[in-house]
Amino acid sequence: MKGAIGIYGFRVMGENLARNIESKGYPVTIGNRSVEVIREFMEGKGKEGKFIPAYSIEEFAASLEKPRKVMLMIKAGETVDLTIENFLPYLEPGDTLIDGGNSNYEDTERRVQYLEEKGIYYIGSGVSGGELGALYGPSMMPGGNKEAWAGVKDIFMAIAAKAGTNGEEPCTTWIGNGGSGHYVKTVHNGIEYGDMQLISEVYAILRDVVGADNEEMAKIFSTWNAGRLESYLVEITSEILNEKDETGEYIVNYILDKAMQKGTGKWTVISALEEGEPVTLITEAVYARILSSMKSERVAAAKGVEKPRSLAEKKDTVDLLEKALYAAKIISYAQGFSLMKAASDHYRWELKLGEIASIWRGGCIIRSAFLNDIRAAYEENVELKNLMVAPFFRTELEETVKGLREMVILGIRNGIAMPAMSSALSYYDGYHTENLPANLLQAQRDYFGAHMYERVDRPEGEFFHHNWSGEGGNTASTIYKV
Ligand code: 6PG
Numbered sequence: 001m002k003g004a005i006g007i008y009g010f011r012v013m014g015e016n017l018a019r020n021i022e023s024k025g026y027p028v029t030i031g032n033r034s035v036e037v038i039r040e041f042m043e044g045k046g047k048e049g050k051f052i053p054a055y056s057i058e059e060f061a062a063s064l065e066k067p068r069k070v071m072l073m074i075k076a077g078e079t080v081d082l083t084i085e086n087f088l089p090y091l092e093p094g095d096t097l098i099d100g101g102n103s104n105y106e107d108t109e110r111r112v113q114y115l116e117e118k119g120i121y122y123i124g125s126g127v128s129g130g131e132l133g134a135l136y137g138p139s140m141m142p143g144g145n146k147e148a149w150a151g152v153k154d155i156f157m158a159i160a161a162k163a164g165t166n167g168e169e170p171c172t173t174w175i176g177n178g179g180s181g182h183y184v185k186t187v188h189n190g191i192e193y194g195d196m197q198l199i200s201e202v203y204a205i206l207r208d209v210v211g212a213d214n215e216e217m218a219k220i221f222s223t224w225n226a227g228r229l230e231s232y233l234v235e236i237t238s239e240i241l242n243e244k245d246e247t248g249e250y251i252v253n254y255i256l257d258k259a260m261q262k263g264t265g266k267w268t269v270i271s272a273l274e275e276g277e278p279v280t281l282i283t284e285a286v287y288a289r290i291l292s293s294m295k296s297e298r299v300a301a302a303k304g305v306e307k308p309r310s311l312a313e314k315k316d317t318v319d320l321l322e323k324a325l326y327a328a329k330i331i332s333y334a335q336g337f338s339l340m341k342a343a344s345d346h347y348r349w350e351l352k353l354g355e356i357a358s359i360w361r362g363g364c365i366i367r368s369a370f371l372n373d374i375r376a377a378y379e380e381n382v383e384l385k386n387l388m389v390a391p392f393f394r395t396e397l398e399e400t401v402k403g404l405r406e407m408v409i410l411g412i413r414n415g416i417a418m419p420a421m422s423s424a425l426s427y428y429d430g431y432h433t434e435n436l437p438a439n440l441l442q443a444q445r446d447y448f449g450a451h452m453y454e455r456v457d458r459p460e461g462e463f464f465h466h467n468w469s470g471e472g473g474n475t476a477s478t479i480y481k482v
Contacts, residue, residue, distance in 0.1 A: 003029030003052045005069040005155055006060055008083070009101075010037045014073030016134035017100065017127070017159070022049045024158040029053075031060040033074075061090035068095040069152055071125075076103040084111065093119025096148040100127045100140075102264055105179030105186060109347075112144045112178055121148030126185020128364035129161065137161030139364035140172040141188070141356075143181025143349070149174045161363025171362040176349035183271075183343060184356055187336050190268025190282040192365050193261075194332040195233050197285035197420040202321050203237070205407060209414045210314050214250045218242040220318055229326055231368030259289035268339070275342040280427050281332040284419035291417075310413040317410070323403025326370075328424040330397060333374060334387035335427065354378030388431060401428060443468075450476045 006029035007018040018028045027050040032038050035055045042053045054060035061068060068091060072083055080099055087097065097120055099108065108124030115122040126141035127134065140160050142149065153174075160172040175181040199221075206212040206220065221238035225231070243251050265286045272279035291298075337353055344351035357374035361367055377390035387393050408425050411418035430436060443466075445451035450472060452463040465476035 001027050001050065001052060002065040003027050003063050004065055005029070005071060005152070006031065006054070006064050007071050007073055008032070008057075008060065008087075009073035010041065011073070012131050013100075013127070013134045015041065016131055017071070017073060017138075018051065019045070019049070020135050020137070020159045021155060022051060024155075026050070026155060026158075027052060029060055029063045031055075031057070057086050058090055061087070066092070066095075067151065068092075069098065069155075070096070071098040071100050073100050076101040076107075080107070080111070084115070088118065088120075091120055094121070096121040096123060096145075096151055098123040098125055098142070098148075098152065099182075100125050102126075102185065102189070102262070103182050104263075104267060105181075105183035107179070108144065108182045109179035116145060121145040121151075123148050123152070124179055124182040125156075126181055126188060128185065128188055128360075128366075130365065133161065133363050133365075137171070137363050139359050139362060139367070141175050141181045141184045141359065142172065143175035143177065143179065143184070146174065146177060160359075161367075163358070163362035163367075169358065169361075171359040171364070173352075173355050173359050175356070176344070176351055178347060178349065180344075180347065180349040180351060183347075183349070184340065184351065186264050186267045186271070187340055188360065188364060188366060189264035190279070190285075191332060191336045192233075193265040193268075193285040193289070194282045194336070194420060195231070195329065195366055197288050198281075198325055198328050198332070198424075199233060199237050200288075201411070201416075201418050201421050202325050203241075204416050204418075205317065205321060205411060205414075208416060209310075209312055209410060210317050211311075212314070214241045214252070220321075224322055224325075227322075228370060229322065229329075229368075231370075232365060233368075256295065257292055258295050259292045261286070261289050265289070268336075271343060272335075272339050275339060275346060277335070277339045277342050278427060278430075279335045279339050280423040281328070281335055281420050284423040288417070288419050307415040308413060310410070312410055317407075320403040320406045320410075323400040324407035324421060327397055327400035327404040327428075328421050329370070330393050330400075331388065331424040331428050332420075333370075334393070337374070338386050352378075352382075353384075354382070386431070388428065397428070401425075404428075446476075452476045 004026040007014050008031045010030055010032035018030050022028045029052045030038055031054040038053045052063045054063050074083055080103060103124055112122045123142050123144040127138050129138035137160055140156055156172045157170040160170040163169050163171055175184050206217050218238045218241040221234050225234045240252050245251050269283045269286055340351055340353060354375045357371045361371045373392055377387055377392055378384055384390055388397060404425050408418055408422045442453040446453050446465055447468040450465050452465045454460055455464060467474055
């Protein structure tokens with residue numbers, strides 16, 4: 001028996017993915033840097049299945065059907081480069097290497113090119129859904145060398161989560177060339193940061209302003225999960241709030257409020273700055289995690305600082321919070337999708353935004369009902385500039401933004417930090433404003449640096465300089481854009 005594919009890296013994600021593939025009828029070669037894990041697996045869970053254990057890279061490569069398909073499920077970063085080098089002597093032109101970790105898309109872009117020179121196909125695939133997703137069906141975002149897709153497509157389709165009304169649409173598709181698969185996964189994670197921060201801000205209002213207890217909050221989230229906010233993150237929030245330890249205490253109440261991160265949110269933000277895209281909500285979500293991690297500074301600073309208190313009617317607030325969360329979510333996805341469009345144009349990835357929304361409907365951490373509406377919006381208009389102006393979302397926002405406005409005001413009145421919600425609102429307001437105060441800003445730039453400005457009564461692209469102080473010269477500085 002030869003392996004149809006090999007999974008190298010046998011921590012929980014690798015193991016679960018291998019079990020998923022095997023359960024679909026494919027024999028799987030399994031390997032790991034420290035072989036003990038493989039031995040243990042073969043003595044336990046692996047005993048019955050079509051698993052082929054490999055105790056060296058040489059054995060691993062030899063046990064695979066040709067052309068070989070090797071999927072690395074290892075830590076992102078340098079380890080991937082080292083592992084590629086270790087595999088290269090045992091691979092032949094036409095073989096495919098897949099990186100299923102959370103790699104930086106720029107690294108993937110480089111690796112695709114490097115391996116192409118050697119005749120090896122390389123795929124960088126986002127794999128979302130955590131441990132259970134890997135086992136029962138993740139959402140997968142493969143990109144890189146297109147020629148390799150035909151060889152792995154069937155396996156990817158078989159193991160991916162299924163979505164759609166008939167539950168038959170696999171949550172995977174070919175994303176595009178180069179590092180596009182990992183890029184899309186990075187933005188997925190950025191959106192994940194945004195969703196999590198938004199939910200946390202709702203929790204802050206419910207806990208600290210409304211005074212709801214865990215049980216009440218769990219109920220609120222589970223009710224929302226039956227409506228337009230239906231999503232994995234809302235669902236697990238309800239479960240988390242209700243979970244007690246063996247002493248009967250709510251676990252979440254004892255968790256230290258210091259959020260950690262591994263970098264994908266930051267990469268989204270860096271890319272947003274590079275692309276000149278205002279992805280403000282995810283940016284604030286990253287900063288909120290950083291601020292939360294400064295626990296001792298916060299504790300010291302909070303001493304003696306009175307929080308203003310302005311209570312709110314529970315029932316009204318819960319209704320408004322539902323609207324606020326929904327509106328802010330639309331705005332966040334509008335930013336994230338707009339970023340993907342910009343990056344796609346920049347790197348010529350030809351990303352299909354509707355398909356991306358479609359494969360995020362199942363398996364992944366941000367799966368939700370409303371991704372159906374996003375898909376529909378892009379199906380209706382592939383050239384859509386921003387989700388907020390798609391007819392459906394425009395109407396939804398008209399109905400819900402007032403909730404967002406009220407909740408941001410409530411947060412501010414009560415001294416509750418609402419970075420994600422308030423940045424969403426500022427973006428919404430800015431995007432829907434014909435005349436921003438940037439005319440003044442341009443005048444300031446021209447005043448102190450002769451940076452020039454355009455005029456409302458002259459064609460765009462025609463630049464002017466005014467000698468504001470009467471002392472500067474008439475020479476203007478050059479123009480450059482972000
Ligand atoms: C997923 C998750 C997964 C992981 C995040 C966590 O899609 O399955 O996004 O990739 O849980 O990387 O990221 P942080 O540690 O940065 O929160």
